[in-house]
Amino acid sequence: MTSYRQPGVVLTDHRFTVPLDHGDPSGAHIELYGREVVASGSVGADLPWLLYLEGGPGFGARRFVGAQAWLGRAVQEFRVLLLDQRGTGRSTPANRQTLPLHGGPAAQADYLAHFRADSIVRDCELVRHRLTGGAPWTVLGQSFGGFCATHYLSAAPEGLRTVLITGGLPSLDARxxxxxxxxxxxxxxxxxxxxxxxxxxxxxxxxxxxxxxxxxxxxxxxxxxxxxxxxxxxxxxxxxxxxxxxxxxxxxxxxxxxxxxxxxxxxxxxxxxxxxxxxxxxxxxxxxxxxxxxxxxxxxxxxxxxxxxxxxxxxxxxxxxxxxxxxxxxxxxxxxxxxxxxxxxxxxxxxxxxxxxxREDWTPLYDAERLAATAVPVAAAVYHDDLYVDTAHSLATARTIRGLRTWVTDEFEHDGLRAGGHRVLDRLLALARNEI
Incomplete structure (x- = not known):
């Protein structure tokens, strides 16, 4: 691991090896990259982890300089992992230059079938055990990252301490x-x-x-x-x-x-x-x-x-x-x-x-019954008339997830987490903790 400093924070590079197909752990493997961020004054502290899942699909985690935007609020109490989801950023890339290594178009399509939210969440669970020793963590999902967080609630709620979603509550059944x-x-x-x-x-x-x-x-x-x-x-x-x-x-x-x-x-x-x-x-x-x-x-x-x-x-x-x-x-x-x-x-x-x-053999991503029974605190910012994620779809899903608290606002567009500085994350944490 390599550590280095930026204004107000210490960064540490992490690399993880995970199966391409979690159903076949003895098969091909890929590499994931994650950047740990901690406040300069908290380097040795025993802090809970917050995992950030970027929007997309296909975007690596945002590259901050120091404690910009919401990250400044997060490092006040968390050790943050900015994870490049599989195929993105510094994780094993998937693009026109690398995909031919896996064969022709049919082989490439089969390879890419393992790059949806279900595989991403199983990656996160392996990473969590390696970083936290098995302790649950808080997940902050922006846009598609919120889709992943919703699947996380369906598939592995035991790994979650709290879920915070911004502009990313998906429909559970819409085509x-x-x-x-x-x-x-x-x-x-x-x-x-x-x-x-x-x-x-x-x-x-x-x-x-x-x-x-x-x-x-x-x-x-x-x-x-x-x-x-x-x-x-x-x-x-x-x-x-x-x-x-x-x-x-x-x-x-x-x-x-x-x-x-x-x-x-x-x-x-x-x-x-x-x-x-x-x-x-x-x-x-x-x-x-x-x-x-x-x-x-x-x-x-x-x-x-x-x-x-x-x-x-x-x-x-x-x-x-x-x-x-x-x-x-x-x-x-x-x-x-x-x-x-x-x-x-x-x-x-x-x-x-x-x-x-x-392709027709996609697996279902959400379990409505499990979401309705979850005990994980969940808070979500729903942006009124969001261009990218339908507000009505998001609110229908919010009604399904047990205990989810929503903040419906037209103060921000889809990029509210970035544009709002500390305010969006601060409000979501307060909602999840029943402080407001």
Whole structure:
């Protein structure tokens, strides 16, 4: 283990070896990375552990500098583990460069089937025993990390002292189709809110989309920017400052070149950075699989649910929007087959993605009866009209989990845990402890 210092904290690197398939512990193994964080004045103290599970899927744990954001509150009383979930960050990577080591597309899909919440939670249990000696710990789950925490409550509640969830209470039984059927109206509302705030962006967005429809545009690094890919910049609208970030991006779109207006290099680079999956390909590969409950729950394959359901909302059709005079609607947290054509980090994985979309043998992730009987204190922040996680789905799940206390708020968007400093974590701890 290596330890080092940042302002106010001491960090220690941990590595753990776990089975790829927990059902076959003698088979292939992968490595997990976790970063322990403790306040500088508490290095030798006997502190309880808090495990942080990042959102995603496919994102490594957030890289803080010192005691930033909620981490400053956490290290007041916890020893924190920032875990890079399997396939992410410094854990054994899963991407276009490494997946071919496991064989062709079918072998890659079989490999990736072990990267959902059920495997992540079994990883956490092995890590917990190695770090705490078997003592239960507190789990803080952000977004997809909350999905994992909910599975944790279903599968291994004995490992949990307290569960805190921010923007991540999943539906216990919704199909991927149901998730996206609920999400497109939220995407429309977020886009309309953006245009109400920045009405000048209506014409800007239409002009950019029209240019992309007429000119094949390849961004630096090989990313093809189509009108549909441009629409997916709406994913920014799920953050507290997202509308402002989108506005500043759009206002910089065009410069006058020798042959007339062209998309500026600055705009193209900002768009590439916002849309690329190079740093988190599992987000694209497994995004719909996180909702899959399998044949045991009467569900078939996810089968590109976001793309199919989009057809039920013709107002999102870019070509039709450009034919009329209305605003171009942005989309949000949706993955489509064309992502695997437009993004060079995903192109080699197109067949693998197709096989995952066709897969039916997913295991159920949540046990409603066990959740209804849990004795683990649970508190959850539910963000009103969250772009990424449906509020109604979250509240239905909250009613199922015994003793769960919710904080429903429109003070924050989906990134409230990061944007709210210590306030969100402080309130959730107080709720879980019945202090408020």
């Amino acid at each position: 991927a189709d149901d998730v996206y059927r609920a999400s497109y109206p939220r995407m429309r509302r977020k886009a309309e809110d953006h245009y109400a705030r920045y009405p000048q962006d209506v014409e800007r967005a239409r002009r950019i989309a029209a240019h992309l429809a007429e000119h094949r545009t390849v961004l630096p690094g090989g990313h093809v920017l189509t009108p549909e890919a441009f629409q997916s910049l709406g994913i920014l609208l799920g953050g507290g400052d997202g509308s402002h970030r989108l506005h500043y991006l759009l206002e910089n779109a065009f410069v006058r070149g020798a042959g007339g207006p062209v998309l500026s290099d600055a705009f193209q680079e900002d768009v590439r950075a916002a849309l690329s999956f190079a740093a988190h390909p599992l987000y694209a590969l497994l995004h719909e699989a996180i909702y899959a409950q399998g044949a045991a729950r009467g569900q078939g394959p996810t089968a590109w649910a976001a793309e199919r359901v989009r057809g039920e909302f013709p107002e999102f059709d870019a070509a039709k929007a450009l034919e009329g005079d209305g605003p171009l609607l942005f989309t949000g947290e949706t993955i489509h087959p064309w992502h695997f054509d437009t993004d060079p980090a995903l192109r080699p994985l197109r067949e693998t993605a197709e096989l995952l979309a066709a």
